[in-house]
Amino acid sequence: MSKWVAHVHRVSGIALALFLPAHFWVLGQGLEMDGVLRWTEQPLVKVAEWGLVVLLAAHLGGGLRVLALEFLPWRDWQKSLAAAAAALTLGWGLAFALAL
């Protein structure tokens, strides 16, 4: 499972890095962002937004796991850390889906 969590961490990081310029561009428009916000009302865009929130939670979970592995002494917690990363991802994805 640790291998998969590491893979998800990497792929989510790439996706987030590619998404950031678009995110900043929309926010940088100030009040003119309403056009984009209307576009985001479409169901497929909402699914994509949900995916982005899950990717962010996944990257956070995977990153906390890396920091714990590198800076904390206990190595036998690897599986627990991977499970915690997965749980955090799913939990936040669910919270966002319920809030939509």
Add this chain to the structure above:
Amino acid sequence: MSIRGETRLWIAQRASAAVLALCVLVHLAVIVYAVRGGLTGAEILARTRGNAAWFAFYSVFVLAVTVHAPIGLRAVLGEWLAWRGRSRDAVLLLFAMLLAWMGMRAVLAVFA
């Protein structure tokens, strides 16, 4: 790049990760709170503009991302595409500058 340079990048990556861990937790909570009942630009900006604390928070967030994302991509480009050397670092430096500029432009538009 020299070993000292690589070590500095590693430290910068981990230090920015520690800052981002806190920022992302707060940001995820803000997202879930903010999207309830839909969003309009005026509604968002009425809550955010002139708020010095959130301005400071998101400025730190953007600067930490500016450090973190290019260093992360550097490893991916090296390991998956075997792209190393100065050209890779130059492109990533440009990407970092783009993130810093666009990110701070967004923070100023939303919070200033």
